[in-house]
Amino acid sequence: MDTWPIGAIISGVASHLLLYRHGEWDVKSLGVAQTYGLLILILCVIERIPVLDRLEIVTPTNWAFKSLGYHILGIYLSILLYRGFWHRLSGFPGPYLANYSNFYVTSLSAKNFQLCDEVEKLHLNNTTAATLTNLFFHIASEPSWQVELQEELDALSNLSQDKLVGLNVLEALINETLRLHPPVPSGTQRMTPSEGITIGDQYIPGDVMVCIPSHTIFRDGRIFDRSKEFLPERWTTQPELVKEPSAFIPFNAGPYACVGKQLALMELRRVVAEIFTRYDVSFAPEQTKSAFLEGKRDTFTLVAGFAFYAIYWHQINGRPFGNTETDESGEVWKERLNPLNENQQGELERLFMMKLNDNEDGVFAWDPDEYTEVSRLGW
Structure with missing residues (x-):
């Protein structure tokens, strides 16, 4: 009786118990396949040289391939027995056959594969992901809105775009988060154009970068009542909380508005709907509202330029701005708006961010002492 098949099977069992059972060998599958391929090549060479004949060892036809086959059989027998009786999760609740293969788990997840793929693609968009994070934060902070949203979504027959558009609670939560x-x-x-431009009664010199700071405007008490509070009802049952609706332009306005506005809204609606029809959202045990807000960072580059800061300070303090009635020509303004040195730029940005973070009424309100400090920097 040939004993070599038994030896090949035992080698397979030993390979599993001593080697493959430890670590994550699936990530090295290519290397394992290459190793076995090299082993087959070596055995084929040995089979075709007269060494075995000299040693009077009788081998069957295709001995190399058959030996490898028995070896792999030993590996799989060891895997099946180990998973069925000795693996630490063998008694885990669920179908018994799931112990032997990942096909069962894979078949369950494959049902939602397309949805998972779509959601993963949605989160690749930085602005959409940031808005979703902030929306979840506010809903976790105020669970009553979570209940209202889930009731609104549960009433739908499906979560198609046609069904999601126009949902009062969903749209209000998105708008208030964007605000x-x-x-x-x-x-x-x-x-501004080189010759300058007049907007209303205000003349702005040429070649000046003008910026509309959304964060500041959307928190301006002159535009939104109770502007620092998260009040989605301002978009539904209490429209009087919005004093100037035209000022709310999170996607900009006009011919140069965000071309991806509708896509972004579709993403927001669908992801929010999919999550809140399945889950409740709450803070992790160690997470607090203050910790979340303090951890926020503006990672977008503030490219407004120093001319923008000068515009704000001059307008708010009522100083002449270089219109046709002043003696400051465009050339004088260009001279005053020359770039500052690195230290001055850093100090000016520090002052700007301080006012952006600490202002109470949502607008800049520089007092004379602060203006003096700005003037010291070269303005």
Whole structure:
């Protein structure tokens, strides 16, 4: 009786118990396949040289391939027995056959594979992901809104885009999140033409970068009543809380508005709907509302330019701004708006961010002492 098949099977069992059972060998599957391929090549060479004949060892035809086959059989027998009787999760609740293969788990997850793929793609968008994070934060802070949202979503027959558009609670939560946490807090920027431009009664010199800071405007008490509070009802049952609706432009306005606005809204509606029809959202045990807010960072580059800061300070303090009635020509303004040195730029940005973070009424309100400090920097 040939004993070599038994030896090949035992080698397979030993390989599993001593080697493959430890660590994550699935990530090295290519290397394992290459190793076995090299082993087959070596055995084929040995089979075709007269060494075995000289040693009077009788081998069957295709001995190399058959030996490898028995070896792999030993590996799989060891895996099945180990998973069925000795693995630490063998008694885990669920179908018994699930112990032997991942096909069962894979078949369950495959049902939602397309949905998971879509959600994963949605989260690749930075601005959408940031808005979702802030929206979940506010809903976790005020569970009553979570209940209202889930009741609204549960009433739908499906979560198609047609069904999601126009849902009062969902739209109100999205709008209020965009108001308090605009994805681009510094807003958009535009360069004035070289000859300058007059907007209303205000003349702005040429070649000046003008910016509309969304974060500041959306928290301005002159535009939104109780502007620092998260009040989705301002978009539904209490419209009087919005004093100037035209000022709410999280996607900008006009011919240069965000071209991806509708796509972003579709993403927001669908992801929120999918999550809140399945789960409740709450803070982790160690997470607090203050910790979340303090940990926020504006990672978008503030590219408004120093001319923007000068515009704000001059307008708010009522100083002449270089219109046709002043003696400051455009050339004088260009001279005053020359770039500052590195230290001055850093100090000026520090002052700007201090006012952006600490102002109470949502607008800049520089007092004379602060203006003096700005003037010291070269303005």
